[in-house]
Amino acid sequence: MVDQNLKRTPLNALHHELGAKMVDFGGWEMPVQYSGILEEHEAVRTGAGLFDVSHMGEFTFRGPDTLRMLQSTTCNDVSKIANGRAQYNGLLYPTATFVDDLLIYKNGDNDYFAVVNASNIDKDFEWFENTAKGMEVELVNRSDEYALIALQGPSSVALLQPLVNIELSPLKYYAFAHGTVDGAKAILSRTGYTGEDGFEIFLDPEDVTRVARKLIELGAKPCGLGARDTLRLEAKMALYGNDIDHTTTPLEADLGWIVKVEKGEFNGRDVLQREKAEGPRRKLVGFEMAERGIARHGYPIVDGSEEIGVVTSGTHSPTLKKAIGLAYLPLDKSAPGTEFMVLIRGRETRARVVPTPFYKRAK
Amino acid sequence: MSTPEDSKYAKSHEYVHFDEKEGIGTIGITDYAQKELGDVVFVELPQVGTQLEAGDELGSIESVKAVSELFSPVSGEVVEVNEALAEKPELVNTDSYGDGWMVRIKLSDPSEMDELLMNAEEYEEYIQTEAGH
Numbered sequence: 025m026v027d028q029n030l031k032r033t034p035l036n037a038l039h040h041e042l043g044a045k046m047v048d049f050g051g052w053e054m055p056v057q058y059s060g061i062l063e064e065h066e067a068v069r070t071g072a073g074l075f076d077v078s079h080m081g082e083f084t085f086r087g088p089d090t091l092r093m094l095q096s097t098t099c100n101d102v103s104k105i106a107n108g109r110a111q112y113n114g115l116l117y118p119t120a121t122f123v124d125d126l127l128i129y130k131n132g133d134n135d136y137f138a139v140v141n142a143s144n145i146d147k148d149f150e151w152f153e154n155t156a157k158g159m160e161v162e163l164v165n166r167s168d169e170y171a172l173i174a175l176q177g178p179s180s181v182a183l184l185q186p187l188v189n190i191e192l193s194p195l196k197y198y199a200f201a202h203g204t205v206d207g208a209k210a211i212l213s214r215t216g217y218t219g220e221d222g223f224e225i226f227l228d229p230e231d232v233t234r235v236a237r238k239l240i241e242l243g244a245k246p247c248g249l250g251a252r253d254t255l256r257l258e259a260k261m262a263l264y265g266n267d268i269d270h271t272t273t274p275l276e277a278d279l280g281w282i283v284k285v286e287k288g289e290f291n292g293r294d295v296l297q298r299e300k301a302e303g304p305r306r307k308l309v310g311f312e313m314a315e316r317g318i319a320r321h322g323y324p325i326v327d328g329s330e331e332i333g334v335v336t337s338g339t340h341s342p343t344l345k346k347a348i349g350l351a352y353l354p355l356d357k358s359a360p361g362t363e364f365m366v367l368i369r370g371r372e373t374r375a376r377v378v379p380t381p382f383y384k385r386a387k
Numbered sequence: 388m389s390t391p392e393d394s395k396y397a398k399s400h401e402y403v404h405f406d407e408k409e410g411i412g413t414i415g416i417t418d419y420a421q422k423e424l425g426d427v428v429f430v431e432l433p434q435v436g437t438q439l440e441a442g443d444e445l446g447s448i449e450s451v452k453a454v455s456e457l458f459s460p461v462s463g464e465v466v467e468v469n470e471a472l473a474e475k476p477e478l479v480n481t482d483s484y485g486d487g488w489m490v491r492i493k494l495s496d497p498s499e500m501d502e503l504l505m506n507a508e509e510y511e512e513y514i515q516t517e518a519g520h
Contacts, residue, residue: 045425060480061451062426250425250452318429318449340428340451347429369447369454 033078034171034229035236042246050143050265052079055248064251065342068218072177073247074239077217077224078232081145081167083138083152089159090134097155097291098128099274101284105130110198110215114282115140115148120273120292120299124148125264127215129200139172139224141264171232175244176222176255178385183242184223187235188212192223206231206238217252219259219383257337257348258383260310266321267308267336267350276304276352278380307358308336310380313347317373319366325351326365326372332357335366343383353377390417390511391484395504397460398513401445402484405500412461412500415488416448416479419514424450427479430457432468432490439463441503445490448479457489461499467491 030053039046044055055076057064067073085094094102099120100113107130115123124144129137140148149165156163175184181192190203190212200213208231216222227235240246253263262268268277275283275296285297313319318338325333338349357364360379365372390396394404400420403412421427429449439445439459446457468490472478478487494500505513 056452057425060426254451316429316431318454320454340449342451 031079033076034232035076035078035173038233038236039076039246042240044246044248047249049079049249052142054079055246057248057250058246061248061250061254062342064245064247065254067245068177068220068247068251068255069343070178072175072179072183072222072244073218073251074236074244075174075176075247075252076172076236077174078171078229079142080172081140081142081148081165082170082172082226083140083149084162084164084166085136085138085152086134086162087160088134089156089161090136093152093156093159093161094128094136095287095290097123097151099284099290099292099296100128100282101287102128102130102136103287104284105136107132108199108201110200110213112198112282114274114279115151116274116291117270118291120275120295121270122264122268122272122274122277123151123270125262125268129213137166143265169229171227171229172224173227173232173236173239174216174218174222174224175239176216176218176220176247177244178221179243180220180222183239183244184212187238187242197221205235208235210235217259217261218255219261219381220255220385253337254339254342257339257350258341258343258381260350260381262308262350263337272308272352273299273304275299276306276308278308303355305355306333306352307355308350309353309358309360309377310382311349311351311364311375312344312378312382313349313366314363314374314376316347317366317368317371318347319349319351319368319373319375324367325353325375326367333364341382348378348382349375351375390507392507394484395460395500395506396510396513397458397504399456399458399460401458401460403460403500403504404484404488405494405497407497410494410497411466412463412492412494413488414445414460414490414492415483416457417510417514418483421480421483421487424448424453424455424479426451427476430472430476430479430489432472433465435465435468437465439465439492441499459492460504461492461494462496463492463494465490466493 211226320338323335333353362377394402445459
């Protein structure tokens with residue numbers, strides 16, 4: 025069943041021991057589920073779930089030209105990140121389309137690190153190397169030096185606090201701090217990909233299995249990529265390769281809040297300025313099915329014989345108990361309430377644009 | 388869970404439990420299949436009265452993760468569909484050989500039970516080799 029050529033995270037043995045169903049995820053052998061997607065999803069919405077996201081990439085950037093280099097190839101304003109804070113950003117080609125989406129963390133002046141998608145590590149690193157040519161930036165790929173786990177859900181603080189040497193409550197959303205977890209050196213980041221409160225915890229690969237066991241023992245439910253996908257989709261968080269890629273711009277992807285054209289010159293700025301003025305030609309919208317059926321990634325959206333859009337993500341929402349998804353539609357068909365037809369295995373099925381996110385946690 | 392001895396099995400992981408007196412086969416998916424699919428959230432079934440040849444598409448099963456097609460292991464006419472699955476699709480996961488059945492078919496050629504399908508022992512060997520690919 026398991027392909028020997030797949031890459032493995034430091035938690036691989038634990039996944040097998042816990043009876044996870046393992047799949048090939050972009051060249052990594054990763055757990056798709058343990059007890060079941062619905063149960064794992066529910067645990068994160070009501071308690072706490074633990075995810076292995078060690079496959080993701082980590083780069084560090086240092087040197088006098090670091091800020092200038094990062095600004096030149098991203099659309100959000102890196103200069104606005106305070107020390108100890110993280111920012112969601114888009115790494116862009118000159119066409120304003122995505123090389124990747126990423127989180128950029130600021131340690132101090134000209135001292136940053138980034139977390140990138142697993143399947144894009146090599147591409148992103150090469151992109152940064154090329155961007156940094158002729159500049160003084162020390163760029164290091166540290167993806168193998170970090171294990172990364174995500175503890176997500178409303179009980180995360182209560183569950184994690186007894187194990188750490190810092191106060192977690194004052195740590196704001198999208199802030200991070202250095203500390204220890206069960207004695208192991210860690211970076212604790214109040215971030216996640218589920219729409220819930222929680223932490224992403226960077227650890228030494230040597231320590232991660234012990235820490236993960238401890239968190240599970242304290243009540244965190246092991247969760248796989250299946251639940252991660254339903255959770256992030258309910259929160260309308262984009263997935264690279266599904267909702268955004270090298271053909272989509274941040275404005276098309278409805279990520280206008282990370283587009284700061286006023287920050288100065290950067291890759292794709294002219295395209296984004298034009299899209300801002302004229303409107304992008306298509307827009308990523310949330311939808312729910314108005315008839316039975318689940319529209320999944322890649323299903324065409326049709327108007328008569330014409331293909332007018334495409335579904336980028338779709339699933340059964342465990343929280344809302346209905347079929348939801350994301351799709352690109354022409355701008356004039358993207359307003360909430362607009363109905364359209366998705367081709368589900370050859371059959372036209374009615375769907376409706378709805379406001380997003382589908383799920384927002386109570387504050 | 389052991390594979391029930393009183394049913395026959397298709398390579399596409401449907402079972403047929405045949406009532407010889409009535410000439411009716413009850414069809415659903417195997418325990419192995421429901422585990423592979425994960426949480427089932429929607430089952431699309433044919434209308435009563437639909438005529439099917441063995442191997443025809445019978446419907447589809449949506450799990451949270453993916454969709455998979457359901458094929459008719461035998462030929463005949465659909466005489467009943469499990470209406471309970473509309474409200475409780477999870478019965479496919481919790482009781483695939485019992486309350487999670489999908490359709491009942493009046494077999495047009497009962498000899499297909501022996502000619503086309505595997506017995507429990509053969510099916511178990513089959514899933515061993517499939518799982519080991």
